[in-house]
Amino acid sequence: MSRILKIAVACTIALAGTVQAQSWPTKPVTLINPFAPGGGVDAFGRPLSVILSKNLGTQFIVENMAGAGGTVGAASAAKRQADGYNFFLGAVHHTIAESLYTKLPYSLEKDFVPITVLAYVPNVVVVHPKHTNLNSIKDLIAYAKANPGKLNYGSAGNGTTHHLAGELFKTMAGVNLTHIPYGGAGPMMKDLIGGQVDMAFDGMSTSAPQIKAGRLKALAVTTTQRSFVDPSVPTMQEAGLPGYVVTTWYALWAPRGTPKEALDHMYQETVKAIRSDELKKVWEGQGATVGGESPEEFNKLIKSEIAKWAKVVKDAGAKVDN
Amino acid sequence: MEALGLLLYGFKVLMTWKILVLMVVGLVLGIFVGVLPGLGGPNGVAILLPLTFTMDPTSAIVMLSCIYWGALFGGAITSILFNIPGEAWSVATTFDGYPMAQQGKAAEALTAAFTSSFIGSLVAVMLITFLAPGIASFALRFGPPEFFAVYLLTFCSFVGLGREEKHKTIISMALGLLLAGVGMDTVSGQLRMTFGLNELLRGINFLVAVIGLFGISEILLTMEERLALRGHAASISLRVVLKVWMEMPRYWVTLLRSSVIGCWLGITPGGAIAASFMGYNLAKRFSKDPGSFGKGRIEGVFAPETAAHASGTSALLPMLALGIPGSGTAAILLGGLMVWGLNPGPLLFVEHKDFVWGLIASMYLGNVVGLVIVLTTVPLFAAVLRVPFSAIAPMIVVSCAIGAFAIQNAMFDIWLMLVFGVVGYVFKKIGIPLAPFTLALVLGNRAEDSFRLSMIGAGGDLRVFWSNGLVGTITSLALVLLLWPLISGGLDRLRGLAKR
Numbered sequence: 001m002s003r004i005l006k007i008a009v010a011c012t013i014a015l016a017g018t019v020q021a022q023s024w025p026t027k028p029v030t031l032i033n034p035f036a037p038g039g040g041v042d043a044f045g046r047p048l049s050v051i052l053s054k055n056l057g058t059q060f061i062v063e064n065m066a067g068a069g070g071t072v073g074a075a076s077a078a079k080r081q082a083d084g085y086n087f088f089l090g091a092v093h094h095t096i097a098e099s100l101y102t103k104l105p106y107s108l109e110k111d112f113v114p115i116t117v118l119a120y121v122p123n124v125v126v127v128h129p130k131h132t133n134l135n136s137i138k139d140l141i142a143y144a145k146a147n148p149g150k151l152n153y154g155s156a157g158n159g160t161t162h163h164l165a166g167e168l169f170k171t172m173a174g175v176n177l178t179h180i181p182y183g184g185a186g187p188m189m190k191d192l193i194g195g196q197v198d199m200a201f202d203g204m205s206t207s208a209p210q211i212k213a214g215r216l217k218a219l220a221v222t223t224t225q226r227s228f229v230d231p232s233v234p235t236m237q238e239a240g241l242p243g244y245v246v247t248t249w250y251a252l253w254a255p256r257g258t259p260k261e262a263l264d265h266m267y268q269e270t271v272k273a274i275r276s277d278e279l280k281k282v283w284e285g286q287g288a289t290v291g292g293e294s295p296e297e298f299n300k301l302i303k304s305e306i307a308k309w310a311k312v313v314k315d316a317g318a319k320v321d322n
Numbered sequence: 323m324e325a326l327g328l329l330l331y332g333f334k335v336l337m338t339w340k341i342l343v344l345m346v347v348g349l350v351l352g353i354f355v356g357v358l359p360g361l362g363g364p365n366g367v368a369i370l371l372p373l374t375f376t377m378d379p380t381s382a383i384v385m386l387s388c389i390y391w392g393a394l395f396g397g398a399i400t401s402i403l404f405n406i407p408g409e410a411w412s413v414a415t416t417f418d419g420y421p422m423a424q425q426g427k428a429a430e431a432l433t434a435a436f437t438s439s440f441i442g443s444l445v446a447v448m449l450i451t452f453l454a455p456g457i458a459s460f461a462l463r464f465g466p467p468e469f470f471a472v473y474l475l476t477f478c479s480f481v482g483l484g485r486e487e488k489h490k491t492i493i494s495m496a497l498g499l500l501l502a503g504v505g506m507d508t509v510s511g512q513l514r515m516t517f518g519l520n521e522l523l524r525g526i527n528f529l530v531a532v533i534g535l536f537g538i539s540e541i542l543l544t545m546e547e548r549l550a551l552r553g554h555a556a557s558i559s560l561r562v563v564l565k566v567w568m569e570m571p572r573y574w575v576t577l578l579r580s581s582v583i584g585c586w587l588g589i590t591p592g593g594a595i596a597a598s599f600m601g602y603n604l605a606k607r608f609s610k611d612p613g614s615f616g617k618g619r620i621e622g623v624f625a626p627e628t629a630a631h632a633s634g635t636s637a638l639l640p641m642l643a644l645g646i647p648g649s650g651t652a653a654i655l656l657g658g659l660m661v662w663g664l665n666p667g668p669l670l671f672v673e674h675k676d677f678v679w680g681l682i683a684s685m686y687l688g689n690v691v692g693l694v695i696v697l698t699t700v701p702l703f704a705a706v707l708r709v710p711f712s713a714i715a716p717m718i719v720v721s722c723a724i725g726a727f728a729i730q731n732a733m734f735d736i737w738l739m740l741v742f743g744v745v746g747y748v749f750k751k752i753g754i755p756l757a758p759f760t761l762a763l764v765l766g767n768r769a770e771d772s773f774r775l776s777m778i779g780a781g782g783d784l785r786v787f788w789s790n791g792l793v794g795t796i797t798s799l800a801l802v803l804l805l806w807p808l809i810s811g812g813l814d815r816l817r818g819l820a821k822r
Contacts, residue, residue, distance in 0.1 A: 182508070194464070215668060285662075
């Protein structure tokens with residue numbers, strides 16, 4: 001092959017590469033958010049959409065389709081055209097839903113391809129300060145064993161991470177707590193700091209300011225490492241319940257069949273965006289750490305979470321027959 | 323007065339051209355959001371939130387809260403002109419506002435709605451200014467039993483009020499309660515009456531039902547009757563505004579009562595919807611001439627609007643003082659605070675003085691500017707009634723459909739809206755009142771949830787509703803109102819006996 005030909009081929013390939021890169025996105029991209037405006041997914045998805053719109057020169061639109069613990073939006077996303085212009089902003093809730101609902105109109109593993117994790121938020125075990133005798137996880141377990149069912153814990157609803165984190169705690173610690181399901185994390189928090197609810201397995205971002213103000217007592221964080229928000233709070237491992245790990249994470253999927261080029265490009269752009277200084281600041285403000293795993297690593301996470309929660313759902317008997 | 327000094331400091335923070343322009347932009351956007359049925363305050367604020375990420379926190383919160391004030395004002399406009407509540411809390415405004423518009427008094431009704439909104443909001447802001455930390459802890463005393471007692475009170479304030487036959491009121495309320503049960507149950511996670519339809523998992527959206535019941539059914543009735551909107555274009559001038567303002571002082575009891583109800587339900591957070599219904603019902607109950615309500619009485623516009631706006635404004639108090647959202651919109655603003663790098667929570671007042679007092683000052687200023695803006699638009703909106711029915715009706719139907727769709731981005735909701743339109747038409751034809759139905763639909767679920775959460779917490783002991791002075795008083799008050807027709811009937815009879 002002559003040198004000129006080689007150069008020509010190289011140029012063609014390079015050119016094809018750039019042409020391909022420019023061929024997506026050419027029109028607005030929809031990010032389907034299966035929760036209500038203002039929820040956890042929104043808190044990460046909307047800032048992300050702003051940065052993606054800016055970097056790629058086309059609109060990224062967040063479309064809220066709330067209902068039934070995020071499954072209504074997921075079902076809709078699964079049926080969207082897999083043309084590279086529809087993506088799905090999901091969360092750990094969707095791996096729980098796989099076992100929680102008996103008849104899901106979609107399958108997380110079959111109908112979606114994973115892209116990457118956007119953010120991880122630790123949960124934290126908080127108790128109302130009126131319980132002066134409960135100052136550690138060990139105290140809590142001892143008291144709950146001596147008084148079965150007397151302590152109650154609040155959740156943002158059936159099948160939420162709040163709820164199942166509590167159920168997982170009950171099985172692993174061998175105690176009995178009464179579950180009080182609220183219709184959202186906001187009303188639950190009100191009754192928690194009002195003392196009508198004894199304790200909760202709440203998200204770090206919402207509990208941190210209350211802990212700081214002395215309205216709640218933090219006993220442990222549920223991740224493997226301490227949270228930068230309040231490094232004085234031990235992990236569950238350190239506090240005496242090894243193996244107990246619960247993380248609320250938010251992530252990005254695409255409907256299966258989406259062109260590989262769009263998937264790759266979206267992955268690169270998303271990772272670039274969430275690692276930018278602008279978004280890092282937003283993430284930190286919510287007590288979250290940045291994701292950015294490769295699709296393969298994320299896929300492993302999905303598989304292990306589905307298996308873990310399926311067991312918790314089974315043990316708790318928290319099925320939803322739809 | 324430490325609060326006054328801080329407030330003046332807040333005004334100083336606001337007095338820059340940039341913030342004042344953002345304020346007007348926010349208000350105008352908010353009024354549009356409020357006018358479009360379905361696209362409510364929370365959605366409007368959520369959609370515009372990303373725009374504020376690059377602003378400083380004070381400018382951002384001023385703009386977003388002004389969108390919220392604008393939406394609160396705007397909700398009344400379509401309620402009065404077309405019997406279509408722009409927001410859930412303006413349902414009660416249709417009861418007397420729409421009849422007023424039909425009698426050619428649209429301008430009066432709009433002026434009354436805007437001015438009473440302003441008063442309700444002003445009372446709430448003063449409460450926030452002077453009593454914020456103390457009153458915030460009052461909110462914490464409201465657990466599930468207290469909430470159930472409040473909802474019970476709202477329902478009971480309704481009983482024996484209507485001119486309609488009692489059994490029709492009961493049928494209407496029962497149907498509303500039935501439909502409120504559709505979807506996934508919060509407490510048990512079980513599905514009810516979804517008939518395998520995934521769209522019904524999340525239940526029947528209240529606003530979708532209301533847009534159909536009130537808006538679409540009104541169009542159907544008008545088509546059947548005479549193909550003309552029954553509103554008459556009124557002459558609009560400063561005179562009308564002044565006339566309404568002259569009338570207002572006569573209703574000071576109603577305004578005060580509604581303000582108190584609104585502030586109470588905003589702080590605790592029972593919600594603007596319950597507040598507007600309770601404000602209306604109690605105004606009617608304590609009126610010397612309850613029969614004139616529902617036929618275009620101006621007091622029937624003052625009462626719900628004052629309560630709704632007082633509640634909407636005071637809902638920001640728990641957010642500021644405790645870091646707890648008092649309403650859907652407050653929840654989204656709370657998310658905004660975190661994005662702007664502020665930690666919402668009890669320490670906000672201490673750590674971010676300029677932000678908190680800037681926001682409080684903007685509530686005063688935003689409401690004054692908002693009132694001026696909406697009052698100047700009265701002639702514009704009232705003129706809409708002069709457009710021929712054949713031209714305006716399709717536009718109303720389209721905007722209803724967009725509104726119903728926008729709530730949850732669901733095509734299913736448009737069909738649901740049309741079904742409710744037919745239901746509303748049939749109800750009106752056979753004389754079943756719509757108000758008890760809507761009340762039951764919106765509060766039925768919450769009342770049930772709070773009842774069952776109380777029962778879980780108390781281990782099934784009904785005495786929990788008398789377990790402290792607060793909940794005991796509200797429950798007893800509710801029962802007295804429920805039995806009032808019997809009690810007052812008994813008293814009349816006793817008096818009759820005594821005379822004889």
